[in-house]
Amino acid sequence: MTRYLPEGLAIPVPESDGLSQPYWDGVAAERLMVQRCQNCQTWVWGPEWICHSCHSFDLAWTEVAPKARIYSWERVWHPVHPALKGHGPYIIVLVELPGADNIRMIGNLLGDPKQDVPIGGSVEAVFEHHKSANPPHTLVQWRLA
Amino acid sequence: MATRTLRGQAAVAGIGETTCYKHGQSPDAEFKLALMAILNAAKDAGIDPKDIDGFASYSNDRNDPSRIAAALGTKELRFSNMQWGGGGGGGAAAVGNAAAAVATGMADCVVVFRSLAQGQFARFGQGPQVPTISGDMAMQAPYGLMSPAQRYAMKCMRFMHDHDVRHDALRAISLASYHHAQSNPRAVMYGRPLDEAAYDASRWIVEPWRLYDCCMENDGAAALIVVPAERAKDMPHKPSYLLGAAAGSDHRCGAPSHNHPNYASANFASVAPNLYRMAGVKPSEVDVLQSYENFTGGVLMSIVEHGFCQPEEANDFLVKDNLLAPGGKLPLNTSGGNLAECYMHGLELQIEAIRQIRGTATSQVKDVDVSMVIAGPMVTPVSNCIFGSEATL
Ligand SMILES: [Zn+2]
Numbered sequence: 001m002t003r004y005l006p007e008g009l010a011i012p013v014p015e016s017d018g019l020s021q022p023y024w025d026g027v028a029a030e031r032l033m034v035q036r037c038q039n040c041q042t043w044v045w046g047p048e049w050i051c052h053s054c055h056s057f058d059l060a061w062t063e064v065a066p067k068a069r070i071y072s073w074e075r076v077w078h079p080v081h082p083a084l085k086g087h088g089p090y091i092i093v094l095v096e097l098p099g100a101d102n103i104r105m106i107g108n109l110l111g112d113p114k115q116d117v118p119i120g121g122s123v124e125a126v127f128e129h130h131k132s133a134n135p136p137h138t139l140v141q142w143r144l145a
Numbered sequence: 146m147a148t149r150t151l152r153g154q155a156a157v158a159g160i161g162e163t164t165c166y167k168h169g170q171s172p173d174a175e176f177k178l179a180l181m182a183i184l185n186a187a188k189d190a191g192i193d194p195k196d197i198d199g200f201a202s203y204s205n206d207r208n209d210p211s212r213i214a215a216a217l218g219t220k221e222l223r224f225s226n227m228q229w230g231g232g233g234g235g236g237a238a239a240v241g242n243a244a245a246a247v248a249t250g251m252a253d254c255v256v257v258f259r260s261l262a263q264g265q266f267a268r269f270g271q272g273p274q275v276p277t278i279s280g281d282m283a284m285q286a287p288y289g290l291m292s293p294a295q296r297y298a299m300k301c302m303r304f305m306h307d308h309d310v311r312h313d314a315l316r317a318i319s320l321a322s323y324h325h326a327q328s329n330p331r332a333v334m335y336g337r338p339l340d341e342a343a344y345d346a347s348r349w350i351v352e353p354w355r356l357y358d359c360c361m362e363n364d365g366a367a368a369l370i371v372v373p374a375e376r377a378k379d380m381p382h383k384p385s386y387l388l389g390a391a392a393g394s395d396h397r398c399g400a401p402s403h404n405h406p407n408y409a410s411a412n413f414a415s416v417a418p419n420l421y422r423m424a425g426v427k428p429s430e431v432d433v434l435q436s437y438e439n440f441t442g443g444v445l446m447s448i449v450e451h452g453f454c455q456p457e458e459a460n461d462f463l464v465k466d467n468l469l470a471p472g473g474k475l476p477l478n479t480s481g482g483n484l485a486e487c488y489m490h491g492l493e494l495q496i497e498a499i500r501q502i503r504g505t506a507t508s509q510v511k512d513v514d515v516s517m518v519i520a521g522p523m524v525t526p527v528s529n530c531i532f533g534s535e536a537t538l
Pocket residue numbers: 037038039040041042051052053054055056
C-alpha cells in the first residue's frame with residue numbers, strides 16, 4: 001500500500017448520525033458516491049440532509065465518474081501536525097467534477113510535491129486504501145490525467 | 146416608517162488595551178486580561194465601570210459576561226451578546242451589535258471586548274491532534290488541510306490566477322504593516338523593520354503565502370465602550386460615531402468541502418454594499434482603512450471587494466507607497482495591524498480606527514473624518530464597519 005502523507009493524521013469516520021456513511025462505503029469499493037436530489041436533480045456535496053435548492057429531503061447517493069479538473073491548489077511547507085514534521089512539502093488540490101455540476105472535492109495531487117500545478121488541468125481519482133488502519137478507511141487522491 | 150439604520154446613533158467613547166505579549170507569554174490569566182482591558186476602556190471614557198450594562202464579543206470568547214459582571218460589580222446586566230462564527234470575522238459585528246443595543250434602548254453602555262491567552266488554551270495555527278475525525282473536517286484533515294492558512298490559501302490562489310495578481314501585491318500589504326509598526330512603540334514588531342529582500346527570502350508557510358504574509362499569534366485583550374450618540378458629546382474624547390456596520394456572507398458561503406459558489410473571495414460580496422449603503426459613504430471617501438490580516442491574501446481580496454480598486458488594478462494599486470500614512474492613496478493598517486502590532490483578534494484594528502478619528506495614532510493620517518474597519522476576511526460570517534467624525538453626521 002502506498003500513501004501520500006505519513007501515518008498519524010486523524011482517521012476519517014462517519015458522523016454518529018451516519019450522514020456520510022454511504023460515501024465512505026463507496027470509496028472503499030472504489031466507487032465515488034455523492035448525493036443528488038431526486039426532486040430537482042441538484043447535486044449536493046458535501047453530505048447534507050436536505051437539498052439546498054428545493055428543500056427536498058429525498059437525496060440519493062449517486063455514483064459519479066472519478067474524473068475532475070483542478071480548480072485551485074496550495075503547496076504546504078509548514079507542518080502543523082506532529083505526523084508531518086520533517087516530511088517536506090505536499091500539494092492539496094481542490095477539484096471540480098464536471099460529471100456532477102462541478103461540485104468540488106479536496107485531495108492531494110500525487111507525484112512530485114514540487115511540480116507545477118495547472119489550474120484547469122484534468123485529473124483522475126486514485127483510491128488510497130488504508131485497510132490495516134484502525135478503523136480501515138479509503139482516501140480519494142488525484143493524479144494528472 | 147423611519148429609515149432603519151444605525152447611522153449616527155451610537156459612538157465609541159472609550160478604548161482600552163492591555164500590553165500585548167507573544168503567544169503563551171502573558172503573565173496574567175485570560176480572564177484577568179479581559180478585566181484589565183475593560184477597566185482601561187472605562188477609564189478612557191471617564192465612566193464608572195459598574196455602569197457598563199452590556200457586553201458584546203465574538204469568536205466564542207471564553208470570558209462569560211455574567212462572570213465579568215459579577216467580578217466588576219456591574220449594577221445591572223442588560224445585554225449579553227456573542228456574534229457566532231470563528232476567526233476574527235465578528236470583530237466589526239460586535240461593535241455593530243453593541244451599537245444596535247444602545248440605539249434601540251436595550252442598553253445604555255456596552256463594552257465590546259476580546260481577550261486571548263493562548264498559553265492557557267490551544268493555538269489557532271496548529272492542527273487538531275485526535276485519533277479520528279468526522280463531519281466536514283473528515284474530508285480535509287486526512288489530506289493535511291488543517292490550519293487557517295491551509296483552509297484559505299486556495300481561495301487566494303484562485304483569485305490571483307483569475308486576475309493575474311502578482312506576489313508583489315501581497316508583499317506590499319505586509320511591508321505597509323511593518324512600516325507602520327516602526328512608529329508604534331506598542332507594536333510587537335517595533336524596532337524590527339521588514340524590507341523587500343527579507344520578505345522575499347522568508348520561508349513559505351503554504352503557497353501562495355510566506356511567513357510575513359501570516360499574522361502573529363499574541364496574548365492580550367482589548368475593549369471599546371459604546372454609548373448613545375447624544376451622550377458621547379459630553380464625554381472626554383472626541384466621539385467616533387458609527388456610520389454603519391454589516392455582517393454576514395453571500396450565497397452558501399459556508400457550503401462544506403469548499404463549495405462556496407463565489408469561492409475566490411474574501412466573502413464581502415454582499416456585506417460591503419450593505420455597509421456602504423447604511424453609512425452613506427463611497428470608497429473614495431474613506432480616509433484610512435484597517436483591514437484584518439489573517440493573511441495578506443485576505444486583505445487583497447477585501448480591498449477589491451470593498452471597491453478600492455478593480456481586480457485588474459490590484460498590481461498597480463497595491464504598492465507600498467499607496468498604503469502608507471500619512472500621504473498614501475489608502476493608508477492601511479496604520480498601527481501595524483495583526484502582522485506587526487498585535488494579534489488581538491482584530492479588535493486592535495477597531496481601536497486604531499478610533500485613534501485615527503481622535504488624531505492620536507502613531508502613524509496619523511491628516512484630518513480623518515471617515516475611518517473604516519474590515520474584519521476577518523475569508524471566514525463566515527465576516528463583518529465591517531465605518532466610523533465618522535462629527536463632521537460626517
Ligand atoms: Zn432539490
